[in-house]
Amino acid sequence: DSGVTQTPKHLITATGQRVTLRCSPRSGDLSVYWYQQSLDQGLQFLIQYYNGEERAKGNILERFSAQQFPDLHSELNLSSLELGDSALYFCASSVGGDRLFFGEGSRLTVL
């Protein structure tokens, strides 16, 4: 158990819909990272937050947004969903930014 909690574990929705994925980092970790993993691709970095502020941005689509709340949990919002958004979405947390501790992921299926 990494100490990082992600909900929901599985999500099935239709194209055009909006979903919210939630992540609670390990106790004491200020950084939260979101990664996307599709079947035919590796882990793609989406965005990083540090203590409530956006710190780094990867190839995150404009339809996607995230935030980190004062209690350090984070949410990833995915809107106007397309079939190609079907993937595993991982949240990770870190103290120093080098070693990441991953949650079990949220598996999103868009039909």
Add this chain to the structure above:
Amino acid sequence: QKEVEQDPGPLSVPEGAIVSLNCTYSNSAFQYFMWYRQYSRKGPELLMYTYSSGNKEDGRFTAQVDKSSKYISLFIRDSQPSDSATYLCAMTPRGAGKSTFGDGTTLTVKP
């Protein structure tokens, strides 16, 4: 060209074999080098962490970094069926920041 290139595999070996997994990188700013193990699309789990060139050993696992060649390796001795997983290399630049991952090598150890 990707910043991190990982031998794609898949790799299939008999139990007890020595396994070598490799990654090359192009960004000389990478300072921290990690190997993660991912079972069946579960969350990646940090396996080895190294800083700067050299070897680091942990049980049956040895991580090797050659910064002059921009090349890292993970060796698994006496491989076991329980080592069957996807192995991801990852690198983080000086001053921390986002980790860049290789696409992963899937290893199967046959009894």
